[in-house]
Amino acid sequence: MLGRPRRLGGDAVPDVRTSSDQVAPSIKYEFTMKNILPMLFVALSALVAPQAEAIEISMERGNATSIIRVTGPIENGDAERFKAYWNENAYDSWNFIVSLDSPGGSLIDGIEIGRFLRKVGADTVVKRYSPTVPGRFSDELPGAECYSACALAFMGGVERDVPDTGRIGFHQFYGGGASTTAEAMERTQYIAAMVANYLRDMGAKVELFEIMSLKSPEDMFVPTRDEIAALGIVPSTSFHGFRLMPKDGLIVATATNERNPNMLEKVYEIETFCWKTIPIINLYASSPEQGLSQDQTTWVAEGGGFQIETELGTFDHGIERIRLYSSTRLLASLILDARVARALGSGNAWVRVKGGSTASGVFMTGEITAPPGGDPAIMASFRECI
Secondary structure (H helix, E strand, C coil), X not given: CCXXXXXXXXXXXXXXXXXXXXXXXXXXXXXXXXXXXXXXXXHHHHHCCCCCCCCEEEEXXXXXXXXXXXXXXXXXXXXXXXXXXXXXXXXXXXXXXXXXXXCCECHHHHHHHHHHHHHHCCEEEECEXXXXXXXXXXXXXXXXXXXXXXXXXHCCCCCEECCCCEEEEECCXXXXXXCCHHHXXXXXXXXXXXXXXXXXXXXXXXXXXXXXXXXXXXHCECCCHHHHHHCCCCCCCCECCCEEEEECCEEEEEEECCCCCCCCECCCEEEEEEECXXXXXXXXXXXXXXXXXXXXXXXXXXXXXXXXXXXXXXXXXXXXXXXXXXXXXXXXXXXXXXXHHHHHHCCCEEEEEEEEECCCCEEEEEEECCCCCCCHHHHHHXXXXX
């Protein structure tokens, strides 16, 4: 029967559910806007080199989606200019995309623009366009750049994209303009606090702040395609950045992705570990209410198992290597062998439980994005198995 242990090589498939569904909390920066804003505005003049002109804002209006183009350096007061432009022009479209092509400028205005974009639900993209010609759409051009304060504004987009034709760059900010070294250090700490809080609120990985804090404006951090995804600069539906943590006497590797589940897709968390020399993958929903019903476990079981697609090959497994659960956050336990476990940890991969379909009302899939050489946390979680 479904929901009970199935047999694997003469032995019962273990009940490998774990009692704790908590994952390790992420690092939080204990600063508040109330504390840091006064110091930031005192230091504002030291944050931005004088610019020749402010940003230019224009719109290409479409039926469903309209594009608001922002180009040029970001000056003091540009956040208010952008808000006023938005309030006057952002209508008659379902979706608004803000394209950015700017060398940066005012830190405060970049963050303020970003927070406003998140508030109004706009998307962002790093793109450059040909000059506007009345009566025709502009052409996309290569060479778009979004650096420094522009990159912070970009992070405010709900959906964010950096195409191959564009570049985005981050660097540290300084609290210059102080009369003493101690004052400069204090201002820099307040600035760092503001940037760290903002990036966390926008969904970036804490590692992005750590990396940019080591980069001067002359040594800009321009992330690669893999780094853009791994650091949360653009939203990703893949599972990455697995963390090792103790759980019920085991060491597990776990990653969550709130963007993966949708109306049909169930998987919110992927967990890997070794149970009595057997490599296991546990798939979780975001809550028990989002888990499988008894009927759904029946439909999924009729699909006949699961598939692991890796850079080293694709491996199919029958229903005897899967256990399904109903009315709980734990969706399924997938039983691997050592060869598949090594392949899974060695690079990018897809995990697919067969049997999901629109008719059944459920999918259980997850894409795993690994750094070059594979995911060290996944490999460590399988260490006793391989």
